Amino acid sequence: MASRLPDPGPDERAHSDRLLQLLRTQIASQGPMPFAQYMERCLYAPGLGYYSAGKTKFGEGGDFVTAPELGGLFAQCVVTAVQPVMAMLGEEADFLELGGGSGAFAEAALRAFVQAGTLPHRYLILEPSADLRERQRERLAAALPAELNARVAWLDRPPEQAWRGVLFANEVVDALPTTRFTLRAGEAYEEHVALDGEGRLMRTDRPADALVAGAVRHLERDLGRPFDDGYRSEVLPQLPYWMQAVAGSLEAGVMLFVDYGYVRREYYLPERHDGTLMAHYRHHAHNDPLHWPGLNDLTASVDFTALAEAGNSAGFGVAAYLPQAQFLLASGLQQAFEQAHAQATDDFARHRLAQEVRRLTLPEQMGERFQAMLFARGLDVLPLDAELLAADQGGRL
């Protein structure tokens, strides 16, 4: 699979080699590295990881395209969906975006908030990558008036003070470093990255520790069947702790997660016996996470049942769970499209808008592969649109 991929240029190779050197040194001194730690280094090692070094990543010139990169319609719909919550919470309500990417979502969302007449008190962006934070800052400074920029602030860590408002994350949970597990003679093993005799990276399995084994057993109990021997997949044992860390201080409001994934019994289908881990390099998807470390985006699909459990354990109830297409259609996509179409000045712009709607909603594009999950806490009434609540498929979780 990896042999069909485009070759990186000399700078990219040198960059990947520097990360490889770091990984080799660490593995040589500490022994095989759990896959989750390897993925964390590949994505976030300061100055070397995929998200922490200056690669294009997003959009047509990068490695993948996310919904906010397609245009402004996605952000407009998100704002339409959560605007009643912001309005109900009043002038002190904040909007917190996790993982701001290129800043495309923040730019379009802030414009949509202006149009809706409900500006967040603060527009906060929690972005672990210093490089992306800088790009977001530059983009917003160039695109938005100073009084809007004055509301934007970047956070190094989740808010510690209690706050009210909306937390939003598109394609962030899929980027959390994932644990890979497999089963041998009924016992859980955790995938590690080791070095072969010639110093090349290789994958190897070691008996799972109590946290990972417990997470695998929890899945089996919930699925009502043991995994077959040799079955391999991903799990995020740390998800409840992560959720508590990012959302614990949100005392009243709504969280919205959009990502690709499935409910648990679809995620862990017996035939999906090699998991959901994917690497993306210049719009080529492949399944070799050891190929050119640091140059590929690494992701795993989201087990939305696990996300719901994590939200529940942090004190939130699931308000709605539905495919992205239904979420957007129930959140004003048609009206947003018609308005933008009427304002478009040429055929190219109109064509792009039609393409944007197609990519956001067609089942085999993002429409059904991506899901939206809304959580709520501390609200006396749930001010979400009736159409949105009616489209809820939370019973499938």
Ligand SMILES: C[S@@+](CC[C@H](N)C(=O)[O-])C[C@H]1O[C@@H](n2cnc3c(N)ncnc32)[C@H](O)[C@@H]1O
């Ligand atoms: C696939 S990108 C998606 C970016 C953007 N949301 C979009 O849709 O274009 C993943 C983003 O999540 C960020 N990220 C990764 N781990 C995170 C975490 N623990 N908390 C907040 N953001 C995180 C990455 O730095 C990156 O900005």
